[in-house]
Amino acid sequence: MFPGGEVEPVAGPPAAPAATAVFAAVLTEGPVSRVALARRLGLSSAAVTKAARPLIDRGYLHELAATERTGPGAGRPASPLAVRADREFFLGVKITADELIGVVCDLRAQVRATARRPLTDPGVEAVLTEVNRLADDLLDGFAGDRTRVRRLGLALSGDIDRTTGLVRYSPFLHWRDVSLGRLAAQRTGFTVTVENDVKALTAAEHWFGEGVGAESFALVTVGTGIGCGLVVNGRLVSGSYGVAGEIGHLAVDATGPDCHCGGRGCVESIAGTDAIVAQARDRTGRPDLTIDEAVALARGGHEQVRAVFTRAGSAIGCGIAAVANLVGPTRIVVSGEGLAAYDLFDSHIRASFERQAFGAAARCPLSIRPLPFEEWARGAAAVSIQSLVLP
Amino acid sequence: MFPGGEVEPVAGPPAAPAATAVFAAVLTEGPVSRVALARRLGLSSAAVTKAARPLIDRGYLHELAATERTGPGAGRPASPLAVRADREFFLGVKITADELIGVVCDLRAQVRATARRPLTDPGVEAVLTEVNRLADDLLDGFAGDRTRVRRLGLALSGDIDRTTGLVRYSPFLHWRDVSLGRLAAQRTGFTVTVENDVKALTAAEHWFGEGVGAESFALVTVGTGIGCGLVVNGRLVSGSYGVAGEIGHLAVDATGPDCHCGGRGCVESIAGTDAIVAQARDRTGRPDLTIDEAVALARGGHEQVRAVFTRAGSAIGCGIAAVANLVGPTRIVVSGEGLAAYDLFDSHIRASFERQAFGAAARCPLSIRPLPFEEWARGAAAVSIQSLVLP
DNA sequence: GGCGAATATTTAACTTCTTCAAGTATTGAT
DNA sequence: ATCAATACTTGAAGAAGTTAAATATTCGCC
DSSP, X not given: OOTTSOOOOOXXXXXXXXXXXXXXXXXXXXXXXXXXXXXXHTOOHHHHHHHHHHHHHTTSEEEOOGGGOOOOXXXXXXXXXXXXXXXXXXXXXXXXXXXXXXXXXXXXXXXXXXEEEEOOOOSHHHHHHHHHHHHHHHHHTOOSOGGGEEEEEEEESXXXXXXXXXXXXXXXXXXXXXXXXHHHHHHHOSEEEEEEHHHHHHHHHHHHSTTXXXXXXXXXXXXXXXXXXXXXXXXXXXXXXXXXXXXXXXXXXXXXXXXXXXXXXXXHHHHSHXXXXXXXXXXXXXXXXXHHHHHHHHHTTOHHHHHHHHHHHHHHHHHHHHHHHHHOOSEEEEESGGXXXXXXXXXXXXXXXXXXXXXXXXXXXXXXXXXXXXXXXXXXXXXXXXXXXXX | OOTXXXXXXXXXXXXXXXXXXHHHHHHHSOSBOHHHHHHHHTOOHHHHHHHHHHHHHTTSEEEOOGGGOOOOSSSOOOOOEEEOGGGOEEEEEEEOSSEEEEEEEETTOOEEEEXXXXXXXXXXXXXXXXXXXXXXXXXXXXXXXXXGEEEEEEEESXXXXXXXXXXXXXXXXXXXXXXXXXXXXXXXXXXEEEEEHHHHHHHHHHHHSTTTXXXXXXXXXXXXXXXXXXXXXXXXXXXXXXXXXXXXGOBOOTTSOBOTTSOBSBSHHXXXXXXXXXXXXXXXXXXXXXXXXXXXXXXXXXHHHHHHHHHHHHHHHHHHHHHHHHHOOSEEEEESGGGGGHHHHHXXXXXHHHHHSXXXXXXXXXXXXXXXXXXHHHHHHHXXXXXXXXX
């Protein structure tokens, strides 16, 4: 009991379906009036009023000040609901083979601080220790209220069970069946979520980026590997066997090279960074060529190296068209480290996509843009935000 | 008011979420006890009891007789709920360019009668007239209680809006924006549903066939066109622009033939019936070869024609692997008219699928089997059943 | 400035659905 | 016969949402 006799205030947002829906809608679709929410969610406006009150009381939402209200026309002006971004903060950490990248985000997924730590030992213990240190670094560099940081999202590539926080398999860390969620929660004291990195990035883009409002949405990442996160009917696609969005191993060229996966003519075996380097070395006869040098040569007009990028762009375009033809997303974002060479890919990806997209699928807008590496960590934080909002 | 003073009994099943869930679960997962349903649906057993009562009262469900009960072990034996299959019957009609194929199904989607009518005029009026006549033929040939037939499902290829019953575009009938649902309801007096034929077949297989219980599921049809219906997270995939499951136009061979869709190396341009015939004609030098003759030649050991089927099977396998890699369905059924030549395809489809499926995606079971043409009409009836069960 | 139309939000009574907790039913084992 | 185990039912209580009416606030118009 508290001095006044009240019950201790509940920590999280209310879990009722309507409250959850209202919270998520305000979070992703900016300030909205209660009537608009009611229409959007298929609820009565009374239900929205009731669902919103505890969210306001607990500090997650607030009404826009009168001056910020919109609205021409007659009638009582709306009092749109908006998110109180500094109600709670979230740590997001992307784990790569040799580095941890971390961010602190607010409730609107705005990055408030960043930090990095090198990773030398891929052992579970060592990684946990470094994650813990990175969390400290992040809090040190964070200007806001540290007591409001209660959640940590982790993202890494591999086969991950988000609901249990289990890393079933991580190729680059050589982990199998590591309960990363539980271990990290013990070590750091935070509420921890774990998700595959591409899916985390997709979730971030779906809630806070270009995917907002889309019933279905795809994000394609281009780099060493070529991956894809899918949202269909408003939900992230997981794959019954832990495999989904493996756009990198679609076969697009029956006469293409053998791929390390055992297939032939996979997108990744043509357009993955390693494949591009290998082809560029072959065409130039320089066995030590790096990807940066290949990019430089192509930009400099080296026809044969340009052709490598052209072919890669076409393969990626075919893969993206496959996504459009099969699941028909509302829009597709193409991104990733590989897109440092954005200018060399862009037009070929588009041309190939437009050729292979069937009928109206070609109407699907394509955003092709590079993404800073911190975005991956932001993805991890976004998953953590979702875990707060959704019960 | 009725003589006894009671209110007229309500026509349909109750619409409450729990009732709907119980009905659907009993329908698709056979006789189940209330406790099992409660666990399966995340409800309390009290809720199941209450939800089941009106379904029993209205004749949709019944309890299995004591003799049919299962269960070793101690404790009160369960009284599993089962569907009363003859509570209601459904007409299903598949519309092709030159024929209507119709079935009468019971509530468990068992076919009770079939009929066909040739179609000579693709005009809307003529089709409606023939649909009406076919419905009469079906009722004539149906031994059950005709007053219990109240719903009609229509299935045809093309771009269809299931919710409004609008045929946005039908290539083979040359229809655009025809309110087929409304028109057919007026003409026949039934409650009408309209759905794309592949999606209807997928829905049938998802509720009443091999897809039962699968969170995600894919059905691939091989024939003149090569199509695919997808169920992800328990829901049929529609595609934001009306395009989804267009497996026929995935690019699998960068050096393949140009496709009528404008793409290159599409699955359909290699493995569609027309493409197979064209290739077989080319290889044999017989410009009037038919598909049946090509099949006969291949079965007879004609190496070059066999190679055409081998290549086609490989292309289909690549397409199916693309589905497995991208959405990761629990299982995939491959079927369709084209599979009359099942024996020529089967092993090549599997080999190619296994090569291109990435990692654990290769664990996805593939059922390759021909499907009688009446199954398409049954798909239409299945959609009609769904429209009764889901509100 | 006052009035009415238009729109947004709140309130209160009510309905519906679900769960909880307790009780009943039916079986096998001892 | 009794007990443990499991399935199902019941009734009270609670949660969540709806409808209808009331309240709030603005604009346009006189």
